[in-house]
Amino acid sequence: MSMKYRRSRRLRAGRRHGMPAVPCLAIMGLSLAGVFAVTAGNTSEPDGTPTHGVRLTPNTTTSTRSPEPSRSVPPLPRRGASSPRPPGIQRHGAGTFTAASGSSEVVGHGRPLRYVVQAEAGSGLTAASVATEVERILADQRGWTTSGVAFQRVAQPPYDFRIRAATPDTADAECAAYGLDTHGELNCNVARTVVVNIKRWILLSPQYKGRPADYHALIINHEVGHFLGRDHQGCPGPGMRAPVMMQQIKGLHGCVANPWPYDGEGTLVTGPPASP
Secondary structure, three states: OOHHHHHHHHHHHHHHOOOOHHHHHHHHHHHHHHHHHHHHOOOOOOOOOOOOOOOOOOOOOOOOOOOOOOOOOOOOOOOOOOOOOOOOOOOOOOOOEEEOOOOOOOEEOOOEEEEEEEEEOOOOOOHHHHHHHHHHHHHOOOOHHHHOOEEEEOOOOOOOEEEEEEOHHHHHHHHHOOOOOOOOOOOEEEOOEEEEEHHHHHHOOHHHOOOHHHHHHHHHHHHHHHHOOOOOEOOOOOOOEOOOOOOHHHOOOOOEOOOOOEOOOOOEOOOOEOOO
């Protein structure tokens, strides 16, 4: 038998018994290793910041974890340490305001207090959307109309007071002009103007998480209450309703969150006097 014939028989035998499978397994091993490597590189979540459920305090911090982004997906932008503003909230506005058009029916009894609703240009809110909420709140039977006042929204002067939805910087400036420090977080009532900070309006507060309609009612009823001459009150006792003139945004102190001046029976919800 020639050497050439013996080599041919060995090659044929090798094919029958699976000898060429060795390089195939090696290739499969490399492929699986590549799959696991890609999977491991994409298990980390992006270092983003949720638009809901953010704690609104000056001490809010963000994660410093910085996972390596996938090569096929661009990394999400990260919020710098010098910019605590949650995404979706405009910190600066144009400083100019637009009033909601038209007018509402008179709610309550007696001579109505006329008011306008305005939204700052560049705030992301429209005057019409804010006006719809304000009208709903001031017309509620649990609101200030039960105290004997009436309201009507108008689009232009003359008016008795105005409600302004402003960016945090503009709200701070308007409140600071009258000696109030709102820290980019709070609302105020100054010079016949209710200043609504859009950050709170949009993100609410921990006490009213997931309840925007109630939190909007708290803001409007509290600040309009100041316009009507009402002072701050404290919690009347554990488990009792918080007065609307209580600074609920700073803590409930055992009370139950409540956005209305009166209960469903027409009884004023009150508490002990509190410091400003």
